[in-house]
Amino acid sequence: MECLMPQWMRVTDAFAAAPGTPLTIKGWVRTNRESKADGGLCFVAVSDGTCFDPIQAVVRSTVPNFEHIQKLTTGCSVEIDGVLVASQGKGQSVEILVDPAQSGALRIIGEVEHPDTYPVSNKRHTFEYLREVAHLRVRTNTFGAVARMRHCMSMAVHEYFDKKGFFYVHTPIITASDCEGAGQMFRVSTLDSVNRKLTADGKHVDFGEDFFGKEAHLTVSGQLNVETYCCALSNVYTFGPTFRAENSNTARHLAEFWMIEPEMAFCDLKRDSEIAEEFIKHCIDAALTKRGDDMKFFDERIENGIVARLKHVLETPFRRLPYTDAIDILQKAIAGGKKFEYPVKWGTDLQSEHERYLTEEHFKQPVILMHYPKGIKAFYMRLDDNCAPGRETVSAMDVLVPKIGEIIGGSQREERLDKLDMRLDEMKLNKADYWWYRDLRKYGTVPHAGFGLGFERLMLFITGMANIRDVIPFPRAPKQAEF
RNA sequence: UCCCUGAUAGCUCAAUGGUAGAGCGACCGGCUGUUAACCGGUAGGUUCCAGGUUCGAGUCCUGGUCGGGGAGCCA
Numbered sequence: 235m236e237c238l239m240p241q242w243m244r245v246t247d248a249f250a251a252a253p254g255t256p257l258t259i260k261g262w263v264r265t266n267r268e269s270k271a272d273g274g275l276c277f278v279a280v281s282d283g284t285c286f287d288p289i290q291a292v293v294r295s296t297v298p299n300f301e302h303i304q305k306l307t308t309g310c311s312v313e314i315d316g317v318l319v320a321s322q323g324k325g326q327s328v329e330i331l332v333d334p335a336q337s338g339a340l341r342i343i344g345e346v347e348h349p350d351t352y353p354v355s356n357k358r359h360t361f362e363y364l365r366e367v368a369h370l371r372v373r374t375n376t377f378g379a380v381a382r383m384r385h386c387m388s389m390a391v392h393e394y395f396d397k398k399g400f401f402y403v404h405t406p407i408i409t410a411s412d413c414e415g416a417g418q419m420f421r422v423s424t425l426d427s428v429n430r431k432l433t434a435d436g437k438h439v440d441f442g443e444d445f446f447g448k449e450a451h452l453t454v455s456g457q458l459n460v461e462t463y464c465c466a467l468s469n470v471y472t473f474g475p476t477f478r479a480e481n482s483n484t485a486r487h488l489a490e491f492w493m494i495e496p497e498m499a500f501c502d503l504k505r506d507s508e509i510a511e512e513f514i515k516h517c518i519d520a521a522l523t524k525r526g527d528d529m530k531f532f533d534e535r536i537e538n539g540i541v542a543r544l545k546h547v548l549e550t551p552f553r554r555l556p557y558t559d560a561i562d563i564l565q566k567a568i569a570g571g572k573k574f575e576y577p578v579k580w581g582t583d584l585q586s587e588h589e590r591y592l593t594e595e596h597f598k599q600p601v602i603l604m605h606y607p608k609g610i611k612a613f614y615m616r617l618d619d620n621c622a623p624g625r626e627t628v629s630a631m632d633v634l635v636p637k638i639g640e641i642i643g644g645s646q647r648e649e650r651l652d653k654l655d656m657r658l659d660e661m662k663l664n665k666a667d668y669w670w671y672r673d674l675r676k677y678g679t680v681p682h683a684g685f686g687l688g689f690e691r692l693m694l695f696i697t698g699m700a701n702i703r704d705v706i707p708f709p710r711a712p713k714q715a716e717f
Numbered sequence: 718u719c720c721c722u723g724a725u726a727g728c729u730c731a732a733u734g735g736u737a738g739a740g741c742g743a744c745c746g747g748c749u750g751u752u753a754a755c756c757g758g759u760a761g762g763u764u765c766c767a768g769g770u771u772c773g774a775g776u777c778c779u780g781g782u783c784g785g786g787g788a789g790c791c792a
Binding site: 265267268269270271272275276277279290292307308321322323324325326348349350351352353355356357358359360362363365366417418455476478480481482483484485486487488491493575585586587639640641642643686687688689690691701702713 | 718727728729741742743744748749750751752753754760761782783784785786787788789790791792
């Protein structure tokens with residue numbers, strides 16, 4: 235089938251065209267300046283979002299609507315016919331000459347009604363303010379760059395797994411199984427929340443009357459579902475929206491975010507961590523090679539040195555060490571005078587400050603911690619063999635990166651039914667709720683492993699942006715669902 | 718959810734309890750192959766909301782709402 239040919243040129247392609255090429259572009263005015271030179275000129279910088287830089291149109295005063303063009307302000311939409319020429323000015327290599335003598339024209343498509351109150355005028359704005367105009371913020375340099383990078387990273391995810399022979403599985407958004415066990419969930423219901431029908435004892439809501447005939451929620455993880463496909467297709471992954479109703483208000487949490495969860499059959503923790511590292515490096519490589527224009531901007535205006543830092547991560551093998559060794563390092567640091575707010579003790583989870591010390595001060599690079607105490611990890615993680623008494627660990631791993639902290643959490647799964655049941659009992663979970671998950675261990679069980687990666691945290695890591703609400707188009711967080 | 722902090726022009730911020738200002742943006746003019754332009758001028762305000770103290774509140778007090786920083790929970 236033939237692809238439809240575009241009727242005009244994208245700005246990104248215009249920059250790559252040969253001088254002398256006649257072309258038409260369409261986009262939105264970024265800036266408009268005028269000059270009396272050459273009998274009167276307007277310099278109209280136009281962006282269509284296809285690349286970082288806007289392209290400059292140089293409009294001669296001989297165009298019939300020149301007076302109108304002089305009044306163009308930031309945000310107006312235009313259609314421009316012109317000829318690509320080498321620029322006479324500094325600051326750009328090529329520009330579009332709009333000269334009626336060469337069939338040049340600039341047609342105004344949509345004006346900005348009130349330029350004095352246009353929310354994203356041509357000046358610096360704070361990210362906090364721009365969040366309030368999320369429908370327009372993507373027209374700014376920063377959010378345009380973030381949007382293109384988000385696409386680039388999405389594609390990199392699929393490229394990586396496709397190339398490795400993984401199958402993309404669409405795990406459900408709505409789940410009626412109450413066994414995902416990762417934080418507060420959003421209820422999905424068609425029941426009348428005011429006049430609820432109660433069960434016979436009059437104490438509980440009768441979910442038998444509800445749409446699914448039982449309690450249902452938005453998913454907090456696709457992992458348990460994707461494990462079932464893993465145990466048939468070998469290598470699989472999900473990449474979809476995930477929902478957490480936690481009332482957490484930080485620069486690293488969202489109520490709705492996107493998560494990537496690969497799952498591999500016949501795979502142990504070591505290989506799991508190798509895939510995690512290779513995957514992150516693939517994403518970094520894609521960002522650097524495919525979005526050099528946007529990375530240059532992030533490097534100059536968002537986080538100085540981020541390109542060098544990402545290159546360093548790309549070239550350096552991740553540091554791997556057992557949780558127990560990390561505790562030793564932290565305790566030695568304390569002995570050497572380092573002050574932490576929270577105590578460091580074997581058996582407790584590492585706090586943000588501890589993770590930051592390891593990645594930012596001690597190792598100064600990404601670190602993969604492995605083999606955590608079983609008491610602080612989920613029921614499905616595989617019990618390590620040959621543990622010292624009182625020091626039982628599970629085959630878990632966390633990938634920690636500077637500034638962000640945990641970017642990946644994964645584990646080898648418990649494939650032995652007796653051990654899994656033991657863990658369910660220990661954590662006082664109802665085995666009946668996990669009947670289909672337990673079936674996987676009854677019918678041709680295999681060692682398998684996987685991990686979860688928060689897509690927006692990857693975006694923070696790649697772009698250097700500080701707040702997770704600025705790397706997703708329309709953030710959902712407590713008290714925030716305006717757009 | 719806890720601790721800290723903030724809300725004043727379209728935006729970013731000033732303003733001893735006593736006449737509400739500046740920069741940027743917008744508009745008008747000048748200059749300029751311009752490009753964070755530059756120079757001059759103009760317009761633009763229910764000081765977040767509801768109470769209270771006071772002769773008088775942007776400012777002080779109480780309660781909300783929302784934002785930011787840190788923490789917890791986590792991805």
